[in-house]
Amino acid sequence: MPQGLTEAIVNLRMDEAVTLAQRMLAGGTEPLAIIAESSEAMQVIGRRFAAGEAFIPELIMGGEIMKSISQAVMPEGDEPDTEGAKGTVVIGTVQGDIHDIGKDIVVLMLRIGGYTVHDLGTDVPVEDFVVAIKQHDAGIVALSGLLTLAFDAMKSTVDGIAAAGLRDRVKIMIGGAPVDENVRAYTGADGWGGDVGRAIKLADEWTDGGA
Amino acid sequence: MQHGAEEKLGDGLIARWVSGAHLHFADDEARKSYQARAQLIVDTIRLRDTGKIPVIPAATQKFAFDYVPVTFREAMTEFDKAFAAYVRQYEDTEFDAYVGPEFIFPAGMFEALAWNRVRLPGVHLPDDKSFQFVEAEYMKAEEYDEYLDDPSDWILRKYLPRLSPKLEPLAQLPPLRNMVAFFQGLPDLVLAAAENPGVVDAMKALQASGAAVQEWYDYLGRIDQELGGRLALPHLLGPMAHAPFDIISNYYRGWRGTIVDMYTRPEKMKALMERLLPWQLQYGIDGAKSLGHPIVTVYLYKGADGLMSEAQFEEFYWPTLKKLLLGLVEEGLLVWVFTQGKYDSRLHHFKEIPAGTCLIHLESGTDAFLAKEVLAGSQCIEGNVSSALLATASVDEVEAYCVRLAEVCGKGGGFMMDFSAFLDEARRENVRKMIEVAKRYGRSS
Numbered sequence: 249m250p251q252g253l254t255e256a257i258v259n260l261r262m263d264e265a266v267t268l269a270q271r272m273l274a275g276g277t278e279p280l281a282i283i284a285e286s287s288e289a290m291q292v293i294g295r296r297f298a299a300g301e302a303f304i305p306e307l308i309m310g311g312e313i314m315k316s317i318s319q320a321v322m323p324e325g326d327e328p329d330t331e332g333a334k335g336t337v338v339i340g341t342v343q344g345d346i347h348d349i350g351k352d353i354v355v356l357m358l359r360i361g362g363y364t365v366h367d368l369g370t371d372v373p374v375e376d377f378v379v380a381i382k383q384h385d386a387g388i389v390a391l392s393g394l395l396t397l398a399f400d401a402m403k404s405t406v407d408g409i410a411a412a413g414l415r416d417r418v419k420i421m422i423g424g425a426p427v428d429e430n431v432r433a434y435t436g437a438d439g440w441g442g443d444v445g446r447a448i449k450l451a452d453e454w455t456d457g458g459a
Numbered sequence: 460m461q462h463g464a465e466e467k468l469g470d471g472l473i474a475r476w477v478s479g480a481h482l483h484f485a486d487d488e489a490r491k492s493y494q495a496r497a498q499l500i501v502d503t504i505r506l507r508d509t510g511k512i513p514v515i516p517a518a519t520q521k522f523a524f525d526y527v528p529v530t531f532r533e534a535m536t537e538f539d540k541a542f543a544a545y546v547r548q549y550e551d552t553e554f555d556a557y558v559g560p561e562f563i564f565p566a567g568m569f570e571a572l573a574w575n576r577v578r579l580p581g582v583h584l585p586d587d588k589s590f591q592f593v594e595a596e597y598m599k600a601e602e603y604d605e606y607l608d609d610p611s612d613w614i615l616r617k618y619l620p621r622l623s624p625k626l627e628p629l630a631q632l633p634p635l636r637n638m639v640a641f642f643q644g645l646p647d648l649v650l651a652a653a654e655n656p657g658v659v660d661a662m663k664a665l666q667a668s669g670a671a672v673q674e675w676y677d678y679l680g681r682i683d684q685e686l687g688g689r690l691a692l693p694h695l696l697g698p699m700a701h702a703p704f705d706i707i708s709n710y711y712r713g714w715r716g717t718i719v720d721m722y723t724r725p726e727k728m729k730a731l732m733e734r735l736l737p738w739q740l741q742y743g744i745d746g747a748k749s750l751g752h753p754i755v756t757v758y759l760y761k762g763a764d765g766l767m768s769e770a771q772f773e774e775f776y777w778p779t780l781k782k783l784l785l786g787l788v789e790e791g792l793l794v795w796v797f798t799q800g801k802y803d804s805r806l807h808h809f810k811e812i813p814a815g816t817c818l819i820h821l822e823s824g825t826d827a828f829l830a831k832e833v834l835a836g837s838q839c840i841e842g843n844v845s846s847a848l849l850a851t852a853s854v855d856e857v858e859a860y861c862v863r864l865a866e867v868c869g870k871g872g873g874f875m876m877d878f879s880a881f882l883d884e885a886r887r888e889n890v891r892k893m894i895e896v897a898k899r900y901g902r903s904s
Contacts, residue, residue, distance in 0.1 A: 249696070260722050262719075262723060263723075270779070283620070300648045302768075303765060303766070303767055303768045303771070304718075304765060304766050304767065304773060305718045305722075305766075305767050305768070308715055308718045308719075309718055309719060309721075309722050312715070312718075313718055321592065331547060339498075343585075344584055344588040344593070345588075346578050346584075346591045346593070347591070347897075349594070349714055350883060368652045371584070381872060387812075394851055395589060395591075395883065396846040396847070396880070396882075396883045396884045396885075397521065397589055397883050397884060399850060399884060414844065425800065425822070425824060426823070426845070426846050426879070426880065427847065428823075428845065428848075430847050430848065430850075430851040430852050431847045431850075431851060434850075443626055443765060443801075
């Protein structure tokens with residue numbers, strides 16, 4: 249009953265979705281097929297969010313349902329393959345700022361949007377961004393911050409990436425409630441977003457929609 | 460309503476606050492100037508067209524510290540330095556009120572308790588960064604019933620131990636509800652309090668944090684005297700109360716847990732919000748009485764546009780917030796509703812509160828011009844000058860935006876000039892220009 253699973257996830261009925269996934273597994277469906285089905289449902293939620301028809305609670309609840317399904321159907325220790333085809337993003341909240349809610353939602357949005365995302369967490373030093381860009385050969389860097397005190401840390405991070413000789417290899421976006429075009433110009437980033445929906449649009453523009 | 464209805468709590472408090480009876484004024488000029496500013500603030504909230512635009516600070520932090528300069532770490536540990544910074548900043552910037560010094564919390568209190576809800580400069584963060592709060596799941600999903608059944612017991616034996624490793628032993632105290640007849644329950648309590656080494660240590664940790672708290676209170680009293688009595692600035696931030704939804708999401712369940720609860724146990728959440736409501740109302744009223752301050756501040760966190768749908772806002776967020784606001788207003792109190800994030804789609808709800816009782820703070824994400832349109836004749840608005848603009852734009856750009864705000868939002872009264880959020884990085888000349896525009900508008904009209 250794949251349509252039942254998709255429908256239950258899209259309508260955020262957690263218990264029903266997990267039960268259906270378990271039944272599919274017992275009925276012989278491959279775990280990865282169930283995960284793929286669930287991911288498609290998440291993409292429906294993501295599209296609704298982008299269209300302004302769904303809100304952050306729907307995204308987060310969808311993510312929680314995905315997590316529960318994954319735990320229920322995947323053998324322990326096995327991580328579902330989340331490699332995205334569109335590109336690789338390194339993301340983190342800049343040094344001195346520990347806010348993570350906005351960043352976490354951007355991570356979720358980018359993942360369901362088809363990107364491979366390496367999340368460095370919060371209060372991330374400049375050198376950690378540099379190491380991660382090299383290690384994962386990332387094409388996009390996303391810097392998050394809620395405090396106005398983060399502006400300088402964003403600028404230092406952009407400068408640090410340039411000093412490491414990586415500036416031409418990456419597009420850099422900054423995001424967070426206080427960010428605007430003035431801040432983008434100040435930090436030397438390539439794009440900015442004041443809300444979580446902007447990140448995926450920017451990434452798609454930069455990667456030509458992954459095409 | 461009958462004539463001669465008894466005077467409400469707020470009426471007396473407003474008169475007292477405007478008189479500045481709690482301050483020792485440096486001279487008569489300071490008294491008159493303070494009273495004129497406090498009256499202007501009250502009149503503007505009451506939507507009286509004074510022909511003036513008060514200019515207030517949402518709160519200043521690093522912006523003030525840079526006058527000395529002082530780091531966040533120093534400000535939170537050596538209050539004389541914070542004192543000096545705020546005095547210099549408010550001497551240099553002609554606001555009509557002050558806000559900020561009270562948010563420089565005593566680091567010593569948090570450190571003595573190893574309080575894990577806060578990240579401190581000099582401990583977890585560089586000295587020059589702001590302290591920040593951690594939002595985590597301090598209450599488990601299955602603990603709603605336990606909380607509803609005996610909230611104080613949950614707070615004492617579950618919440619405090621989770622907030623501080625030093626207070627973990629409090630979990631070993633017997634439930635206070637066991638103390639019912641004769642001395643039943645007393646021996647267990649005495650044994651736990653006096654003989655359990657963990658509980659004894661927890662009490663010592665509380666004692667150790669006391670000195671920092673006392674120092675902080677002394678500093679707040681001194682600075683109120685200096686900024687109020689000498690510089691003639693009313694303290695805009697007085698008693699506080701919280702929206703019940705925000706208590707659950709910020710302090711108990713975390714945002715993620717709260718969202719899951721909205722879908723999986725909505726009735727429990729609503730029951731808890733209804734339980735929290737009368738306590739918050741009383742907290743605001745008691746605070747107003749003890750501080751002699753008629754304006755209760757309510758900071759709003761999770762109700763912003765995008766953080767939930769309008770239907771969710773109406774189902775979960777607004778009902779208990781509305782009751783809280785109505786309850787405070789019923790006492791004759793004024794409310795500073797400090798919205799955070801974009802609030803465009805929620806603004807119309809504030810029309811459900813009696814007109815001229817709320818001061819609605821707007822961050823830069825909210826369309827202030829729309830807010831004026833929606834709330835004209837209902838509630839006073841303030842704020843909206845973006846931190847990014849003040850930190851990175853030219854004086855001319857700041858002037859252009861502030862003039863537009865003054866002309867459009869200031870028309871007919873019901874508006875105060877203010878920046879968007881707590882002020883850290885900002886060019887002094889930009890802040891001075893914002894203030895100057897507000898004062899100029901007052902003179903020209």
